[in-house]
């Protein structure tokens with residue numbers, strides 16, 4: 001298994017085929033000894049599939065277990081229990097020697113780039129090729145090809161300290177791609193970058209995925225990163241995957257409080273506590289938050305309500321488009337006779353998710 005090289009179109013990938021499979025995977029760190037002994041369940045009973053050819057996002061707050069989850073994939077941390085396979089090969093319980101062939105097919109990039117400061121840009125990219133035993137001429141060609149792909153051909157002789165953060169990450173990406181891995185793990189790869197540079201690096205990762213057919217698992221605490229490039233996403237909290245699915249579904253219908261908070265950090269369609277306080281002061285009627293989007297018809301219940309003396313006002317909300325689907329939420333104030341308002345709320349609940357704003 002080996003991904004296409006820069007310059008050549010990559011395989012389109014076979015959507016749906018599983019590349020990484022977690023089955024009831026846990027990772028427990030044990031620190032200290034005697035009375036100071038402590039156990040941290042960094043990854044707790046995770047069952048999850050990453051499909052070949054996709055960009056899979058892992059989002060969570062600090063300490064949720066994202067880095068540990070991803071480090072299990074290439075065996076940087078051994079699994080405590082459960083089964084974890086990469087391209088059908090079991091990773092759990094393997095020795096370092098047994099892991100070597102699996103690792104050859106996995107590249108990794110890091111938040112702090114982890115470049116060798118004493119080597120040039122070309123030297124950094126060449127390093128994994130040397131380790132893999134490539135001869136000098138092939139290494140030279142491959143390095144040139146990779147630097148061309150990431151747009152740094154003119155910086156081959158520079159040292160990392162002469163580069164911007166975004167350029168350093170592009171060197172990190174070229175180095176990670178050197179031996180044509182099938183899977184790229186990106187650990188907070190844009191967290192040290194400003195918003196504009198973040199977009200540049202994300203666009204490059206998108207090209208790595210689309211043009212070279214490389215599957216990407218990207219860890220982040222920024223929902224904007226997920227929105228920009230992830231096809232599917234897992235939301236982590238306290239070591240557990242509390243929600244996962246296509247990015248559009250998580251955005252359109254977040255089911256857990258954690259996912260809702262991440263979505264509202266970029267969507268601003270759901271009022272936060274401060275907004276709610278203001279809304280309660282400004283609106284005396286019954287306030288409900290309803291999810292809206294393609295295929296959700298809230299017009300029916302609202303027109304029926306109007307026929308029974310219920311008026312509605314849009315107090316807050318918005319609608320956006322992601323991957324060609326529209327979704328969002330509206331906060332409605334309903335006024336009128338109590339039984340008729342109650343009837344409208346029940347009718348709305350039949351067509352969409354309705355959350356009541358407590359008075």
Ligand SMILES: Nc1ncnc2c1ncn2[C@@H]1O[C@H](COP(=O)(O)OP(=O)(O)OP(=O)(O)O)[C@@H](O)[C@H]1O
Nearest residue numbers: 029031040042060061062063064065066067068069
């Ligand atoms: N080597 C280790 N020894 C002991 N505990 C660890 C170790 N690595 C991680 N942990 C603990 O495991 C939990 C999950 O950490 P992890 O770094 O995976 O989370 P994260 O979501 O990636 O957080 P961050 O975004 O801050 O890196 C934390 O409680 C952390 O302190």
